[in-house]
Amino acid sequence: MIRLTEEIQGDNLVELWRMFATTWKKWYRKAEENISLLDISIPEYRMMTYLQEHGPTPMARLASSIDVSQGWITSMVDRLEKKEMVRRTRSDEDRRIIKIEVGEKGLDTIHDARGLHLEFVRRTLGKFSIEEQVQFKLLLNKLFLNLTDEPEI
Numbered sequence: 001m002i003r004l005t006e007e008i009q010g011d012n013l014v015e016l017w018r019m020f021a022t023t024w025k026k027w028y029r030k031a032e033e034n035i036s037l038l039d040i041s042i043p044e045y046r047m048m049t050y051l052q053e054h055g056p057t058p059m060a061r062l063a064s065s066i067d068v069s070q071g072w073i074t075s076m077v078d079r080l081e082k083k084e085m086v087r088r089t090r091s092d093e094d095r096r097i098i099k100i101e102v103g104e105k106g107l108d109t110i111h112d113a114r115g116l117h118l119e120f121v122r123r124t125l126g127k128f129s130i131e132e133q134v135q136f137k138l139l140l141n142k143l144f145l146n147l148t149d150e151p152e153i
Helices: 002-036 042-054 059-064 070-082 103-125 132-149
Strands: 086-090 098-102
Touching: 002 042, 002 103, 042 059, 042 070, 042 086, 042 098, 042 103, 059 098, 070 086, 086 103, 098 103
Parallel strands: none
Antiparallel strands: 086 098
16 A cells, blocks of 8 residues: 555656646747847857856856856857857956957847846746745745755766
């Protein structure tokens, strides 16, 4: 009897994980579609907002800060530089170091993207009651803490 109960509970947990993963993927894809209206990707948006918050940043630090490879950051910078959203500048302290900074077009795009994203979030989460939003936040925080405490395999 105990084994059957554990199997049922295990099946329920796996189903919960599948539902969460499927929902997250769909939600992320919709967010990607939404931000692509501004001709940028989510990683490009993350990079520009990082630059807005931290100022000119060396490419290696920028790559590690937004969890992408240095090759990928170079490609993103190339694309955004062509669109005049970011620019490369040489460090005053060490001319060998190239820093990336967000430009005026990039700042305008960040502003527009935040508005689009806020509307997207309102459409997808705004139908939850305040109590459901609080409960959802508590559950996600609990899941995050469980993942933080989870040993690496």
